[in-house]
Amino acid sequence: MTDIIQQLIDGLGRGSGYALLALGLAIIFGVMHLVNFAHGEVITVSAYLGYWLSIHGTSWWLIALAALGASTLTAVIIEFVAFRRVRGAEDFTMLLTSFGVAIVVRAGFSMWVSTKPRQFDKPGWIFNTVKVFGISLEVYDLIVIGVTAVTLAAVAYLLRRTMFGVSLRAAAEDFDAARLMGIRANRVISGAFALSGLLAGVAAVMILMRRGQAEPGMGLDILLPGVLAAVIGGLGSLSGAVLGGFALGLAEVMVRAWILPEGFTGLTDGVVFALIAILFIFRPEGFIRVGHAERV
Amino acid sequence: MSAPELEVRSLTTRYGAIRALRDASLTVGVGEVVFLIGPNGAGKTTLLNTVIGLLRPTSGQVLVRGEDVTGSSPDSMITRGVALVPEHRRIFADLTVKENLMVAGITVDAATRERRLAEMVELFPLFEKKWTTSAGYLSGGEAQQLAIARALMSDPEILLMDEPSLGLAPTLVDLVFELLGSLREQGRTMLIVEQNAQRALEIADRAYVLRSGEIIDQGTGAELRERTDLVSAYFGSQDT
Numbered sequence: 001m002t003d004i005i006q007q008l009i010d011g012l013g014r015g016s017g018y019a020l021l022a023l024g025l026a027i028i029f030g031v032m033h034l035v036n037f038a039h040g041e042v043i044t045v046s047a048y049l050g051y052w053l054s055i056h057g058t059s060w061w062l063i064a065l066a067a068l069g070a071s072t073l074t075a076v077i078i079e080f081v082a083f084r085r086v087r088g089a090e091d092f093t094m095l096l097t098s099f100g101v102a103i104v105v106r107a108g109f110s111m112w113v114s115t116k117p118r119q120f121d122k123p124g125w126i127f128n129t130v131k132v133f134g135i136s137l138e139v140y141d142l143i144v145i146g147v148t149a150v151t152l153a154a155v156a157y158l159l160r161r162t163m164f165g166v167s168l169r170a171a172a173e174d175f176d177a178a179r180l181m182g183i184r185a186n187r188v189i190s191g192a193f194a195l196s197g198l199l200a201g202v203a204a205v206m207i208l209m210r211r212g213q214a215e216p217g218m219g220l221d222i223l224l225p226g227v228l229a230a231v232i233g234g235l236g237s238l239s240g241a242v243l244g245g246f247a248l249g250l251a252e253v254m255v256r257a258w259i260l261p262e263g264f265t266g267l268t269d270g271v272v273f274a275l276i277a278i279l280f281i282f283r284p285e286g287f288i289r290v291g292h293a294e295r296v
Numbered sequence: 297m298s299a300p301e302l303e304v305r306s307l308t309t310r311y312g313a314i315r316a317l318r319d320a321s322l323t324v325g326v327g328e329v330v331f332l333i334g335p336n337g338a339g340k341t342t343l344l345n346t347v348i349g350l351l352r353p354t355s356g357q358v359l360v361r362g363e364d365v366t367g368s369s370p371d372s373m374i375t376r377g378v379a380l381v382p383e384h385r386r387i388f389a390d391l392t393v394k395e396n397l398m399v400a401g402i403t404v405d406a407a408t409r410e411r412r413l414a415e416m417v418e419l420f421p422l423f424e425k426k427w428t429t430s431a432g433y434l435s436g437g438e439a440q441q442l443a444i445a446r447a448l449m450s451d452p453e454i455l456l457m458d459e460p461s462l463g464l465a466p467t468l469v470d471l472v473f474e475l476l477g478s479l480r481e482q483g484r485t486m487l488i489v490e491q492n493a494q495r496a497l498e499i500a501d502r503a504y505v506l507r508s509g510e511i512i513d514q515g516t517g518a519e520l521r522e523r524t525d526l527v528s529a530y531f532g533s534q535d536t
Binding site for chain 1: 387388389399402403450
């Protein structure tokens with residue numbers, strides 16, 4: 001029983017990061033019909049800022065705040081500089097633009113910082129363990145699950161109870177109809193990028209606490225499970241993205257702990273992908289079906 | 297002589313290589329109810345979408361009370377007192393009835409929005425019971441009323457409507473035309489696209505006939521009803 005609970009906590013911890021990234025991707029997909037592969041670069045920028053602040057002796061609390069600000073700002077800048085120019089273009093054009101942005105950011109850090117990873121101090125206390133009802137849990141997992149729960153609750157409040165949130169949901173469902181209501185395209189799309197950037201920032205802080213490392217190509221590696229989670233959940237569905245994130249995290253942990261024999265854990269990703277393929281045979285639209293109208 | 301409330305001058309709109317609207321011109325006077333009629337693919341929806349700013353015209357002008365507003369965005373058209381009830385209603389199915397109306401009141405301040413929400417419940421009593429229901433669960437007639445109520449949230453002087461009776465049962469079509477009558481009594485200027493031409497011409501002050509993107513005829517409702525050539529070509533198959 002203890003093992004089951006520990007694995008579940010581990011799975012939820014993994015899934016938290018995926019859920020936050022997938023939610024950010026789903027928000028952008030909703031308003032622009034874009035799978036934003038540049039979303040991971042927001043984390044790369046935060047990581048390098050974290051590295052720079054860390055080597056200058058800044059505390060982790062300030063690094064976390066700075067990372068949130070940097071990710072939000074970076075996402076808004078990327079929208080303004082790159083995606084606004086191709087708004088209304090074919091989906092494929094926007095997809096290529098997102099890859100272009102990712103490549104430019106990666107190349108920038110490779111050229112002007114280093115191609116090699118930059119290490120910085122991790123907060124040591126997150127690796128302590130605490131006993132909860134006799135179960136030994138890592139502080140990191142509890143922080144990740146707690147922060148994700150608070151973040152998702154705050155996002156749910158924002159989306160349900162504020163004019164911005166209701167407008168964003170309307171725009172995600174039918175962008176042109178939302179414009180006909182008087183919603184300003186620039187404002188809602190910038191807001192969507194800011195929110196997705198903030199969510200990526202929360203994920204970035206959690207990832208950096210564990211990795212303590214910045215490298216040029218880290219964005220795409222971190223983003224891919226998020227993309228997968230968004231697709232599993234039903235691309236464009238906000239609740240589906242969160243569900244997909246947790247499902248993916250739990251699936252990874254369960255496959256590794258209970259399905260694969262010892263010595264075969266290297267096959268975890270392969271087995272998880274096979275499970276996802278089976279899911280798509282029976283449910284090609286993902287967990288939640290989304291009907292989308294034409295986007296800008 | 298004062299400028300028309302809404303004027304379209306030589307408007308041409310393309311979808312890529314296809315000219316969906318060709319050199320179309322029309323006027324709508326203050327408080328007038330003007331219909332656009334014609335077969336499917338005639339360019340009626342394109343004309344409304346170009347006027348409201350969802351589409352950019354290739355050439356021509358859109359004027360509101362004499363002011364050139366060509367190419368203005370939909371939000372800027374709403375602040376100028378123009379709103380569109382889109383084809384197929386396009387209500388936000390995942391949002392509640394109240395949220396649909398709230399979104400439609402985004403261009404006004406919070407106090408005005410609250411007042412308008414109360415007015416909509418008064419005008420459409422069915423909303424009271426469905427206030428927190430997801431709009432996706434509304435029937436076709438209820439959804440159409442919501443679509444019209446959304447457009448009214450900005451209290452527009454000029455109301456554009458695209459196929460308000462499309463897909464509705466005959467009794468609900470009656471309801472929609474009753475609603476159009478009451479909006480007319482309020483003095484709203486309306487430009488309405490309607491497939492149900494016979495019915496439209498009964499209440500139209502004037503109407504324009506579109507075919508293949510061009511305006512090919514116009515006249516008062518009474519005049520066009522007498523035109524046997526138009527009736528047999530376009531309106532013969534319509535319900536009366």
